Amino acid sequence: MNELTLVEAVRLALARALEDDPRVILLGEDIGVNGGVFRATDGLAARFGADRVRDTPLAETAIAGIAVGAAAHGLRPVAEIQFMGFLYPALDQLANHAARLRNRTRGRLSCPMVLRAPFGGGIHAPEHHSESFEAMLAHVPGLRVVVPSSPARAYGLLLAAIRDPDPVVFLEPKRLYRSVREEVADDGAALPLDRALILSAGDDVTLVTWGAMVQEAREAVERMATEGVLVDLIDLCSLKPIDRATIRRSVAKTGRCVVLHEAPLTAGLGAEIAADLAEHCLTDLLAPIRRVAPPDVVIPYPRLEDQYMPTAGQVVGAIREVMEFS
Amino acid sequence: MARFDFGPVRVLDQAGNVETTLPGFARDREALARHYRAMVLTRQFDTKAVALQRTGRLGTFASSLGQEAVSVGVASAMRDQDVFLPSFREHGGQLWRGVTLKELFLFWGGDERGNDFSGHRMDFPACIPVATQFPQAAGVALAMQAQGTGGVAVPVGGDGATSKGDFYEAMNIAGAWALPVVFVISNNQWAISVPLAAQTRAVAISDKAMAAGIPGGRVDGNDVIAVRAMMERALERARSGGGATLIEAVTYRLGDHTTADDSKRYRNEAEVSAHWKAEPLVRLRAHLVQEHGWTKEEEETLQRSCREDVETAAEAYLATGLQPPRAIIDHLFESVPEDLAQRFGEAGYE
Numbered sequence: 001m002n003e004l005t006l007v008e009a010v011r012l013a014l015a016r017a018l019e020d021d022p023r024v025i026l027l028g029e030d031i032g033v034n035g036g037v038f039r040a041t042d043g044l045a046a047r048f049g050a051d052r053v054r055d056t057p058l059a060e061t062a063i064a065g066i067a068v069g070a071a072a073h074g075l076r077p078v079a080e081i082q083f084m085g086f087l088y089p090a091l092d093q094l095a096n097h098a099a100r101l102r103n104r105t106r107g108r109l110s111c112p113m114v115l116r117a118p119f120g121g122g123i124h125a126p127e128h129h130s131e132s133f134e135a136m137l138a139h140v141p142g143l144r145v146v147v148p149s150s151p152a153r154a155y156g157l158l159l160a161a162i163r164d165p166d167p168v169v170f171l172e173p174k175r176l177y178r179s180v181r182e183e184v185a186d187d188g189a190a191l192p193l194d195r196a197l198i199l200s201a202g203d204d205v206t207l208v209t210w211g212a213m214v215q216e217a218r219e220a221v222e223r224m225a226t227e228g229v230l231v232d233l234i235d236l237c238s239l240k241p242i243d244r245a246t247i248r249r250s251v252a253k254t255g256r257c258v259v260l261h262e263a264p265l266t267a268g269l270g271a272e273i274a275a276d277l278a279e280h281c282l283t284d285l286l287a288p289i290r291r292v293a294p295p296d297v298v299i300p301y302p303r304l305e306d307q308y309m310p311t312a313g314q315v316v317g318a319i320r321e322v323m324e325f326s
Numbered sequence: 327m328a329r330f331d332f333g334p335v336r337v338l339d340q341a342g343n344v345e346t347t348l349p350g351f352a353r354d355r356e357a358l359a360r361h362y363r364a365m366v367l368t369r370q371f372d373t374k375a376v377a378l379q380r381t382g383r384l385g386t387f388a389s390s391l392g393q394e395a396v397s398v399g400v401a402s403a404m405r406d407q408d409v410f411l412p413s414f415r416e417h418g419g420q421l422w423r424g425v426t427l428k429e430l431f432l433f434w435g436g437d438e439r440g441n442d443f444s445g446h447r448m449d450f451p452a453c454i455p456v457a458t459q460f461p462q463a464a465g466v467a468l469a470m471q472a473q474g475t476g477g478v479a480v481p482v483g484g485d486g487a488t489s490k491g492d493f494y495e496a497m498n499i500a501g502a503w504a505l506p507v508v509f510v511i512s513n514n515q516w517a518i519s520v521p522l523a524a525q526t527r528a529v530a531i532s533d534k535a536m537a538a539g540i541p542g543g544r545v546d547g548n549d550v551i552a553v554r555a556m557m558e559r560a561l562e563r564a565r566s567g568g569g570a571t572l573i574e575a576v577t578y579r580l581g582d583h584t585t586a587d588d589s590k591r592y593r594n595e596a597e598v599s600a601h602w603k604a605e606p607l608v609r610l611r612a613h614l615v616q617e618h619g620w621t622k623e624e625e626e627t628l629q630r631s632c633r634e635d636v637e638t639a640a641e642a643y644l645a646t647g648l649q650p651p652r653a654i655i656d657h658l659f660e661s662v663p664e665d666l667a668q669r670f671g672e673a674g675y676e
Contacts, residue, residue: 069465
């Protein structure tokens with residue numbers, strides 16, 4: 001087996017999808033000869049041709065709109081938006097069309113497309129290159145929103161997203177593109193799209209997170225273990241729909257929950273998870289739910305970026321707090 | 327300023343006299359009668375829809391009064407494998423493409439089943455967010471190109487839509503990739519309350535094609551023969567690999583923007599009255615009478631038959647029961663996610 005980085009796993013899944021299904025095409029800015037600004041599509045244009053791995057003009061609205069049209073007419077487009085900060089012009093097509101086409105035609109037309117975008121901060125990128133507004137996307141009925149947190153999950157979830165008959169926004173935590181390696185079997189096996197994964201099992205406290213923050217979460221889990229506190233660590237994987245059952249089951253067991261995300265606090269997905277637990281697990285809860293998330297600020301320029309990103313230390317603090325509550 | 331003008335700008339004058347050479351299809355009495363009937367049917371549908379809305383039996387409705395020739399002429403030039411991506415004022419084209427009157431009533435009456443067309447199953451439902459159908463048409467065309475179907479995507483929008491970035495982005499890509507698209511602008515001179523002069527400084531909307539390096543043509547949109555003729559040439563060009571074309575069909579919105587609008591607030595009656603002289607049905611009827619001996623009896627029979635079709639469809643629409651409550655979740659995804667089904671149950675809908 002092969003130890004791959006996350007971006008290599010994305011490329012492997014894209015190549016597998018192009019190989020397996022002639023309906024699959026890739027489109028986006030600089031994804032052809034250049035192989036994408038993060039090299040996610042490196043070599044794919046040479047292997048599958050410029051018609052199937054297509055450089056588009058610099059036009060995000062059109063990229064999304066073309067994906068909608070092509071998907072409705074029988075292709076399986078996988079479109080890349082170069083950075084999540086440039087995804088806003090595509091929201092109109094996503095929310096008004098991709099998410100609704102099946103519903104408004106009572107199933108006559110559908111929109112099996114994937115919109116990929118690198119997201120999140122922590123790599124000291126320029127302004128507008130570090131956003132994480134996944135909650136805005138998760139709020140749109142009819143869209144699936146998926147975030148992998150490791151190379152193997154990137155491979156399996158991306159294949160699932162491409163094979164799914166409905167639109168999926170696939171957000172790639174770019175801080176993890178090259179910072180982690182993992183064995184990835186190119187077996188063409190997809191992971192389920194609406195299941196959270198339990199990354200470590202513990203009876204004391206539930207920690208829910210996704211994407212790059214899984215790194216901080218893991219570190220916090222290790223540090224808590226030295227204090228004798230065992231954490232049920234849940235990687236959400238699918239931000240829409242949310243696998244509420246897995247979270248509820250965990251909290252029924254632990255009675256304590258911390259949610260960690262890199263996106264700003266207010267109306268972030270942590271709020272939805274906390275509300276769901278308040279609705280369904282109130283009698284199981286032994287302590288208030290804690291959210292670890294940055295305040296409602298614009299992500300700073302690189303020199304102050306570290307002030308923004310949640311740390312393992314903050315997670316440890318939150319876990320201690322809910323453990324000490326009685 | 328250079329222009330890529332081509333094709334007949336006008337075939338019939340306002341009195342129905344032939345100004346230039348008639349294209350092949352327009353020499354056939356039956357073919358002309360079919361176009362005429364489609365326009366009459368559209369107008370009868372519009373009249374009935376407004377009446378139903380005024381009496382609380384239909385939702386907000388956008389009439390296509392005065393613009394029937396654009397819609398019918400565009401659709402009648404299309405083939406089965408082509409895909410129509412209309413805006414919300416293209417009832418004539420939709421009917422020509424096989425959408426039923428009942429389906430149109432259902433759509434405007436607030437029922438999604440109106441978009442589950444009986445006709446061309448790959449056609450898009452009417453697009454409400456202005457200009458968003460243009461990039462989608464480029465996507466449909468990309469799929470057609472990849473599949474080698476020989477089909478052409480035909481999006482239709484209004485003059486206001488040409489102020490949006492979506493329009494330019496789509497035309498630009500369609501130009502760069504030589505996509506089989508015919509962009510149609512039904513220029514009815516008004517975007518709700520904003521007249522064309524306040525919308526753009528462009529002399530002609532068709533000139534906007536130059537920015538994308540594709541040909542742009544300008545046609546009298548109240549002359550169904552001219553519209554169809556220009557469409558045929560653009561479609562043929564797209565089919566033979568020549569790429570995209572922009573067609574501006576100049577017409578006039580004789581009615582309000584929708585039943586929720588009152589155009590007396592922003593335009594004067596004299597302007598509207600003047601445009602009634604150029605409306606498309608009178609022109610084609612005059613031509614039929616002069617050149618093909620169209621009789622009073624034929625006219626009455628046709629009007630009656632259209633009225634009956636519309637009445638029958640309206641009754642069928644009004645007699646259509648609601649969808650079951652579960653229909654609000656059943657079509658969002660191919661299979662309903664567990665989370666959604668559970669929430670639907672919890673919320674007390676079932």
